[in-house]
Amino acid sequence: MSVHGDVDLGHTVAGWTGTTLAGLGCTAAGAGLCLGLTWGAWLGALLLVAAVLGTWILHLAGWGKPSGPRPAGQWDWRVRDAGARHGHPGCVGCRLAGRPGAARGTSRAHRSPVPRPLSGSPVGAEDGPRTARVPAGR
Numbered sequence: 001m002s003v004h005g006d007v008d009l010g011h012t013v014a015g016w017t018g019t020t021l022a023g024l025g026c027t028a029a030g031a032g033l034c035l036g037l038t039w040g041a042w043l044g045a046l047l048l049v050a051a052v053l054g055t056w057i058l059h060l061a062g063w064g065k066p067s068g069p070r071p072a073g074q075w076d077w078r079v080r081d082a083g084a085r086h087g088h089p090g091c092v093g094c095r096l097a098g099r100p101g102a103a104r105g106t107s108r109a110h111r112s113p114v115p116r117p118l119s120g121s122p123v124g125a126e127d128g129p130r131t132a133r134v135p136a137g138r
Contacts, residue, residue: 007069011077014064018055021047056093060084067091 025047032040058064062084065074074081087099094101 008072008075010065010070011075012058012064012081013077014055014058016077017058018051021051021054025051056096059093060097060099 025044027044028047029041029044032038032042032044055064062080062082064084065081066083066088067090073079083101084094085099087094087097087101089101091099
């Protein structure tokens with residue numbers, strides 16, 4: 001178990017690269033504006049564009065991740081996404097790149113199961129109480 005608990009935080013090569021470039025771009029643009037250096041503001045703007053394009057390219061190359069949680073074996077930031085070649089369902093970046101899985105809403109990547117209510121009627125059903133039932137023994 002990590003410091004953050006047992007969750008998938010989505011740390012990926014694409015994410016770290018994009019965050020670093022965007023941080024440097026904001027710093028350069030802010031310093032350029034405060035100091036009155038036009039070239040500093042333009043350098044920051046170029047770094048922000050590089051952050052967007054670099055993150056997108058790395059995501060398409062498999063160094064990002066699909067939306068939603070991943071299986072625990074793929075939580076390490078150095079693991080490549082095997083389903084990136086086919087496109088992630090609902091992914092704007094994959095759709096812009098013309099990936100077939102993004103357009104159809106299908107992918108060969110791992111899908112996590114949909115959570116189900118503990119017992120009784122589904123949550124939000126009109127015929128029952130709106131509280132979740134807890135199984136005996138918990």
